Amino acid sequence: MTDPRPFQPRSFRAWPARPHRAALLLAAALCALSGCHKNAATGTNPNSLAPTPAPLPPVPTASLTADPLAIDLGQSVVLNWRTTDANNVTIDGIGPVNPNGTQTVAPSTSTNFHIVAKGDGGTTEASVRVTVRVPVAPTAPADTGAADMGSEAAFHDNVPDIFFDYDSYDLRPDAQAATVKASSYLVAHPDIRIVIGGYCDDRGSAEYNLALGENRANAAKTALVNAGVAPARIRVVSYGKEKQFCTDETEACWQQNRRAQFSLDR
Amino acid sequence: MDSKTHIRRVRSIPFHSILALLVSAFILAVHCTPSARAQDNILTGTSSGATSIRLAVADFKPLAADPQTATCKQTFDATLYADLASAGIFDIVSKSLLPAGTPGAPPEIVLQNYSNAPSSAAMVAFGSLGVAGGKLVVNGYLFDTKNLQYPQVIAKQYSVDPTEDAARQTAHRFADEIVYRLGGGVPGIAETKIYYVDRLSPGIKEIWAMDYDGANQHAITHLGTDSISPRISPDNSRLAFASLGKYGFQLKMYSFLLDRYIDFPSGNGSAESPAWAPSGNELAYAAAPNGSFEIWIADSNGNLARRITSFRGGNVSPAYNPKTGAQIAFVSDRTGLPQLYIMNSDGSSVQRLTDGGYASSPSWSPNGQYITFAWDRKYGPGAPGGQDIYVIQVAPNADGAHTILQLTHDGGRCDFPSWSPDGRHIAYANSADGRPEHMRIWSMLADGTQRRPLTGPGADMPNWSWK
Incomplete structure (x- = not known):
């Protein structure tokens, strides 16, 4: 019962961090606010008229926010953008827009809105992702249900199982990459419903491992939901150490058993 | 706690006192005897080794010669012996040290044969069983070998279906009677x-x-x-x-x-x-x-x-x-x-x-x-x-x-x-x-x-x- 790194302290963060996107967005928003303030000040500052050597043209700033960030299909979102020092502002899918403005949009699928602000000082970009929750289709007849779910092989190619460190349910970088891939496939195939099974290696307590498996499956679910997959499409089942993919007492085998497995929920 | 501390701590606790704590705390609670002397008595009565109650378990005497009785007797003897041997409060006399003969009733037992060496038993369990009238009838006794005038501690009669399973359950019941009487009033576990x-x-x-x-x-x-x-x-x-x-x-x-x-x-x-x-x-x-x-x-x-x-x-x-x-x-x-x-x-x-x-x-x-x-x-x-x-x-x-x-x-x-x-x-x-x-x-x-x-x-x- 040895493990190469069993003393690795478990993170006290009991829930996986949301993707960095949220943090970036916040930073961008703060930056934009301060930028506006500065712009207003310089507009009335007589010093700017003084015959000093012309400074380098300022780098444009741009911010783009959406409210709300997630909608149900058919609802609309208010986009709000602010730029400074830009003379050419475009938003992908909308086209040239005023330097500051708002617009109401109603995307039919989850969309990345992307703003490009070009000025004398350079080009700045910003983006915001609007998640569209597509309602789960009513239970389809069995003959068409299979078609809606797509093929088993395509599913497993695009939604790979993810693996965990010992006694941990934090998503490793490889697992985060896998859930990004999985979420884009699931967003593109809104009829797919999935089961996430949480599994543990066969060391330790059976009853405690059910909790660990639950946490692993939920960590994977949270990553998918944050990436825009509707929570109602995801079912979570913890198998603890009750189902083993591999029964050798080796680290390679234990690693196989510490996983969140994705299956079509037919 | 590092390993050294652990060893020191465990060593500092006398082993027999842990035994006493574990095995006799239950009995202490029943008796409510606060004095240290009482605890010593409990300890000698419940820990393993020569200080446990030395108990002889005789094979029961068959009262009929039919094969049903023989099967039931074999199961009953083995079960009773195992129950008492595993009870945790007895020093069981090895069957090879028991006196010859199988006393089936009080008049047939010579208690000195059990109290003398090599049995050296303080208590003896014995009895008889036989199938009569479609029922398995078991008579079980527990006698105090040192009390020649009034030796009887337990006398029980059971009448059950003549099956091997009933014989086993009856042995469990009799064993629990003995454990309850000699084990400080704690019900035995043979029927759990x-x-x-x-x-x-x-x-x-x-x-x-x-x-x-x-x-x-x-x-x-x-x-x-x-x-x-x-x-x-x-x-x-x-x-x-x-x-x-x-x-x-x-x-x-x-x-x-x-x-x-x-x-x-x-x-x-x-x-x-x-x-x-x-x-x-x-x-x-x-x-x-x-x-x-x-x-x-x-x-x-x-x-x-x-x-x-x-x-x-x-x-x-x-x-x-x-x-x-x-x-x-x-x-x-x-x-x-x-x-x-x-x-x-x-x-x-x-x-x-x-x-x-x-x-x-x-x-x-x-x-x-x-x-x-x-x-x-x-x-x-x-x-x-x-x-x-x-x-x-x-x-x-x-x-x-x-x-x-x-x-x-x-x-x-x-x-x-x-x-x-x-x-x-x-x-x-x-x-x-x-x-x-x-x-x-x-x-x-x-x-x-x-x-x-x-x-x-x-x-x-x-x-x-x-x-």
């Missing part, structure tokens, strides 16, 4: 049951039951799925367990009175590791309706569920203090690897008992003073030892530390200790090579001695009935 998980094949586990000595193994559930963590109700009427269905593990309840499954709604999401309150009116269990396992309590129909822990991660394996019902031991990973905790049954006064390693599967002693649990104490690469059975004293010592006793050593992976209702025994699961399919159920005295296997491989998670 052990519920457990039988692994039929990978992915299929059913709940089984057996007598306390491993006989009479039979299936309770036939669900064809993965059923684990059986917990029998205090009145033996219902069995709670967790079973894998489409929505993960959920609690199920089987009624022995109705002979069918009864509803036990444990909410959406996973639920497992049920535990009965000693009143039988409530169950604690671990459930994850919101994605994280917490300890919940509901009434015995699954209603009025309320959450009593609040710490994201894993909180599992609750166990009520069977004496008071006011405390719950459980396992939580709130500080890293799973550790043993206790709290009041309303969720207050959470207290951590283990100082590291990987702890699981708590079970209280019937007097509520100790918790036995599985512990991989030196958890790490190349660390000595494995997962063993330990006992911890719930009340701290004067220095604030809890007395800890390791019961198993170097025997492979041990798990799921379950304390017997007499406080003298612990059933547990052990796999010598650590492989789950090699788990088998053992029982031992609560001081770690007299280990014996009860099942073959493929049995796990024993739960000893309350009576």
